[in-house]
Amino acid sequence: MLGVVPQWMKYPLLFMPFELICGKAYRDTLRTIEKYSVLNESQKKEFFDERLVLRLNDAINFVPFYRSFARDNGFSRITSPEEIKKFPIISKSELLTGLDLFVDERLRGRYFAASTGGTTGKQTKLYISNECFSKEWAYVNSLLASHGIDPNSKRISLRGVSGIQSGELIGYNYIYKELLLSPFKLSESSVLNNIKQLIDFKAKWIHGYPSSVSSFARILKNLGLRIPNIRGVLLVSETLYADQRLLIEEVFGSNIVSFYGMSERAVFATMARDGTFDVDCTYGCMENVDGEAVCTGFINRATSLLRYRTGDLIESAPSDLFVTKVKKFNGRWGREYLTGRSGCQITMTALNTHSVELDNLDSYQFVQSEIGIVNLNVKSKNKLTSSELEKISSIFQSKVGNELEFVCQQVDEILLTSRGKHVFIVNNIQI
Known part of the structure; x- marks a missing residue:
């Protein structure tokens, strides 16, 4: 409501x-x-x-x-x-x-x-x-407070697109005092066009996936811009790598907070x-x-x-x-990512979701060989109809907007690593 x-x-x-x-x-x-x-x-x-x-x-x-x-x-x-x-x-x-x-x-x-x-x-x-x-929020907010961050202060959040209108960079969740920033719409031009709105919100901290926050930091650095008065950064759901940390600290300061959960x-x-x-x-x-x-x-x-x-x-x-x-x-989701049309990196964390349609699958996997286009391979003991495959595609399409086009197909087997482990993302794009 x-x-x-x-x-x-x-x-x-x-x-x-x-x-x-x-x-x-x-x-x-x-x-x-x-x-x-x-x-x-x-x-x-x-x-x-x-x-x-x-x-x-x-x-x-x-x-x-x-x-x-x-x-x-x-x-x-x-x-x-x-x-x-x-x-x-x-x-x-x-x-x-x-x-x-x-x-x-x-x-x-x-x-x-x-x-x-x-x-x-x-x-x-x-x-x-x-x-x-x-x-859970009590533990997170207690951690923030121990690092000098007021949990009741405003934040910029980069954790997917829920709450952001399709095609937009910015949305709001006032209950959690958040300005929502779409990781899939981050670009130098979109940030430059919205920098006044970002600054005027007067956020005191940033909350997001390391991959998304580091992308935001890189854009600000390239533009020579800063968000003033940021007192800390809470990084969640992904492994934080050394190069990401250095970039985030350079742009937002050294008060980085994270946890394993x-x-x-x-x-x-x-x-x-x-x-x-x-x-x-x-x-x-x-x-x-x-x-x-x-x-x-x-x-x-x-x-x-x-x-x-x-x-x-x-x-x-x-x-x-x-x-x-x-x-x-x-062993956690690491640097597996899909590449969006704008060049943004879309990790499994951003794609993770719950639905009845996915419950009924044995397994699924994203395979990418072309920027902006992803084969969504699904394995099921039942023969899936074209409408069922389209429904599965739409579940993930809603998470990323027009950054990716999913082509869903039923397969007999899902690719495994040499050690027999399943990976959600296989990115074949040559960098």
């Missing part, structure tokens, strides 16, 4: 703080984060141990998958964190075949559907509890200045299992995940059981 309200009527939302927008769950989570931050190391361990043991027992008592597993394996109660080893390591395959078994029965439908991509090439559906959204809300690890990551032990916990991050989340009861395989390889400091410091993450 808010989408049909005239923009001028939404403007007062700029002045509504997150404490009101996100409600009680947000405020309670902020208090938990603040309480934990002032504890000594012994108290922090006690706090974490109690939180984890409670989470494990709640899973046994209220989550069908874990209740059945505990019963079949002869235990009914957990008394120490070390007993997490009694639980199985799970992966996306369990969610694909039995998602409803991971829902905490106390929620009674208070959740919504979302999705995540993965190395299987098939979209994974999951549930997010209504209050999880508010809790995931759609499943199983882990939250904040990036330190040296590029390492600190796992937030009030959000969840992480194990290093044969070099892979295996995580247990505390904040999303709609999809209760214990010992969940993330598919991301890590290098971590030695630990007895739980990882608290990660030296490096590997």
